[in-house]
Amino acid sequence: MAISFQQLIKNWSAQLTQYDSSEAENLIYWLLEHHLSMKRVDVMHQVKEEELTPALHADLERLKKGEPIQYILGHGPFYGREFIVTPDTLIPRNETEELVHLVIKENPAPELKILDIGTGTGCIPITLALEMKYPEIYAVDISEPALEIARRNAERLFARINFEHCDILSQTPSPRDLDILVSNPPYVPESDKEQMHQNVLAHEPWDALFVPDEDPLLFYRAISEKGKQMIRRGGKIYFEIYEGYAKEVARLLAEMGYESIKIHQDLNGKDRMISATLG
Numbered sequence: 001m002a003i004s005f006q007q008l009i010k011n012w013s014a015q016l017t018q019y020d021s022s023e024a025e026n027l028i029y030w031l032l033e034h035h036l037s038m039k040r041v042d043v044m045h046q047v048k049e050e051e052l053t054p055a056l057h058a059d060l061e062r063l064k065k066g067e068p069i070q071y072i073l074g075h076g077p078f079y080g081r082e083f084i085v086t087p088d089t090l091i092p093r094n095e096t097e098e099l100v101h102l103v104i105k106e107n108p109a110p111e112l113k114i115l116d117i118g119t120g121t122g123c124i125p126i127t128l129a130l131e132m133k134y135p136e137i138y139a140v141d142i143s144e145p146a147l148e149i150a151r152r153n154a155e156r157l158f159a160r161i162n163f164e165h166c167d168i169l170s171q172t173p174s175p176r177d178l179d180i181l182v183s184n185p186p187y188v189p190e191s192d193k194e195q196m197h198q199n200v201l202a203h204e205p206w207d208a209l210f211v212p213d214e215d216p217l218l219f220y221r222a223i224s225e226k227g228k229q230m231i232r233r234g235g236k237i238y239f240e241i242y243e244g245y246a247k248e249v250a251r252l253l254a255e256m257g258y259e260s261i262k263i264h265q266d267l268n269g270k271d272r273m274i275s276a277t278l279g
Helices: 005-013 021-036 054-064 069-073 094-106 123-131 144-156 190-195 198-203 218-230 243-255
Strands: 002-004 046-048 075-078 081-084 113-117 136-141 161-165 178-183 231-240 258-265 271-278
Touching: 002 005, 005 021, 005 046, 021 054, 021 069, 054 069, 069 075, 081 123, 081 144, 094 123, 094 178, 094 231, 094 271, 113 123, 123 136, 123 144, 123 161, 136 144, 144 161, 178 218, 218 231, 218 243, 243 258, 243 271
Parallel strands: 113 136, 113 178, 136 161, 178 231
Antiparallel strands: 002 046, 075 081, 231 271, 258 271
């Protein structure tokens, strides 16, 4: 017995009731592409019963339970490349691609010295290493398992990154005279947990997502303060930010002596990034 690729997507996506129909279809397509090596143009292709392997059915069950597709497949896309992704790391997101693009666009000079704080999969420093002109790149994270994933990604993608274990709340990374410091730190208030999708809450590392409601600028404050020791005068700092705290982060940077502070919106018109120069 056989079924068309298109009909299989429709039938299986209907089982993902926690997602809207278009997202469910995209997830099933992604799953089938991984297991069957098919593309959307293969809509009329007939899928034979024997091609629907136990491994494919097992992954479908994981999807139905809400596990993110990136964790199921073990990888996810970022800026045109595939990155190893595990539950020890956050899943790279489109908003962070926009942060990376901003850094690349605003800094065309060669041989810049750059540090990424809270590197996770390493998607930020690796992309900067591969897209910019001969940069010297450093990256730190508090999680040793995350650093191991970042190292594996750097090796796979042939990116030269200097990795370092560091708890930014209690330690200062070793690089000095930085041209650029970039970070996508934890910034989601704990009170927002109820509004978040269950597949995020149940699977992604909370310590990389959430900050206490009583101190939502915790990481921005620590990174900005230590940045003054690491960034050269005239160097830049870039953050991905929680849209509701854009003005507060801007005020914090101004109080710490940063200048030329600018809030940048993402493609959805939300305040998502902020940049500043160390005066």
